[in-house]
Amino acid sequence: MPKIPLRATLAALLTLTALNAPAAYADEPAAVEVTVNARAALATVPETGLGTNHAIWDTNLGTNETADLLKDAGMKLLRYPGGSYSDIYHWADHTAPGGYVAPNTDFDSFMSGVRRTGAQPMVTANYGTGTAEEAAAWVRHANVTKGYGVKYWEIGNENYGNGHYGSAWEADDHADKSPNEYARHVVAYADAMKAVDPTIKIGAVLTTPANWPDAIVAEGDSGSWNKVVLSTAGSKIDFVILHWYPGALDRTGHIPDMIQLTREQLARYAGPGSERIGIAMTEFNTGSSSNGTNTQPGALAAADAYATLLANGVFTVDWWNVHNGIGTVTEVEGHTDYGDFGLLSSGGCTSDGSVCEPALNTPFAPYYALQMMSRFARPGDRFVRAATDQPEVTAHAARRPNGDLAVMMINTSSDTSYPVELGYSGFAPAAGAPTVLSHTNGATGITTSTSGTATTQTLPPLSLTTVILKPSSVQAGRPGTPGQPAVTAVTDRTATITWPAARPGTRPIAKYELHRQHGAVSEQLGETTGTTLTVRNLKPGTRYTVNVIARDTGGASSDPSPPLTFTTGTPATSSCSVKLTIQTDWASGYVGSIDITNHGAPMNGWTLSFSWPRPWQSFGSGWSAVWTQSGSDVKAVNEPANPSLATGATTTIGFVGNYSGPNVLPSVFTLNGTVCTSQ
Known part of the structure; x- marks a missing residue:
């Protein structure tokens, strides 16, 4: 019998071992790398960051039980009197013609609940069927007579929904439904209300970038709703109001551009000193009935969106709603989803009585998501950058004034428990197990433990996990923080x-x-x-x-x-210049016109190139050139019959661009490889 070499025997044994190994080992997910950069600071967590809406049709508005639950969730701002009801509500006699007003929901009852919660109020004055004098009298009652110190006052709710752009859901008794008329009244309201209390902050309603009717210019208007409102009332307002119901659970990536485009509009239209104007998201809900509104997927999306909005400098994000009521009932990730946009159960049943919600005030999953937010990022903390290499896992981080670091991780996978390896820049964690807060699918509370390490954790499926870390040492005598650049x-x-x-x-x-x-x-x-x-x-x-x-x-x-x-811009001088003009926009696409001017030598054949800044943008069709798109890159080549572009000559081409998120326009164009001046 021939002798078998030892290495061959070992190889055979290893092969047999591998073949007989449990399948689970082969299926174990790779560790997710979570990177936290404490040197990359974002916005400071505001005192009013976590908020929710209260509605006068809610019989539990202001009750002690509701107020205590909101306090336990960390709510710091409560908005009143509730969405579109704001434009039919008359505070002095507590009526809303055409709508239902529940007992014990008047303004003083609301303020009682606000104080018990430990929150600040935000009040929406009636623009649709009210007057500036009525709003000023409300300020007098609130802050002079009662001494409530209500700081934030909105002028109207979604007033662009008054029929001016076609759809009508918001009450508006003004004969003129244009943004110019709204802006004119914002000025009058601001003057009347601040004459009573000069310390209050006035907010004006804007459309949210890439959400209807943003960017649409109606007949007779000099611009979009936002352009007209900011150009007319910009000097009189202290904050602007956005509402966002994304309708899907994967839209958080839209937020940085959404907020940046809003800031650019403020800078462009609101006049000198526009940097003082804050941004408030006074209504937010995932709005995703198909994926779950009050079950865990919606909760995870809510935490992700709240953290991203606040990290980008929004001073309040207000959930719609405290109680909302049963809707379409489905099964989501093993749990009943009642189609309820509320944080707390209303305790109601479907019209046929076949399905009923849990007992009144039972918290839904988004309640625990916001509660986790309040424990992860506290007022005065500063958000810092965090990222992961796994699309199903997102991460956020916040540095506390005492030097501690909190990292919130969100696992959106339905069936995978991910191990994570955390790495830090600008922060050295202390040894030992950190404090870990966790909320998992179907849980009725947040658990607290001391587990894992500062660099290794495991994220259960459909979970929120916050790790709170102490620094390895506190450096005494460090330099102070540089001011705002x-x-x-x-x-x-x-x-x-x-x-x-x-x-x-x-x-x-x-x-x-x-x-x-x-x-x-x-x-x-x-x-x-x-x-x-x-x-x-x-x-x-x-x-x-x-x-x-x-x-x-x-x-x-x-x-x-x-x-x-x-x-950054484009070159001040170049052998070419390009001017992009939006001729018409319908909030999901637009017609663009591009003027190309040759400032150099005569051209016999030309190619204009640019790239879409975002993945949700695409080319639809084009004319006056031969258009192609490859990935995010777009090229327009001269038509064969017209290849020449003389010195000083201009040619105009056009296209249809599509978008399903904030429309960051291309700004860098090259002509035959040369970067042009963009006008």
């Missing part, structure tokens, strides 16, 4: 950043570093011993978010400054 002299390749100096710690400040947020990592753009830095070698038409960090002579660093976001 500002930008000037932005070109296609350069920008000058200036910031208020940081307070020195125990050692002098040696330098400042400017860091760009690049996902969940930082890219240092430069450093200086002063408080001004001109950054070079930037890319044209690119959005940058940066922070400043101070470093002392011993090498200790400060916390990052508040973020600054700016966008």
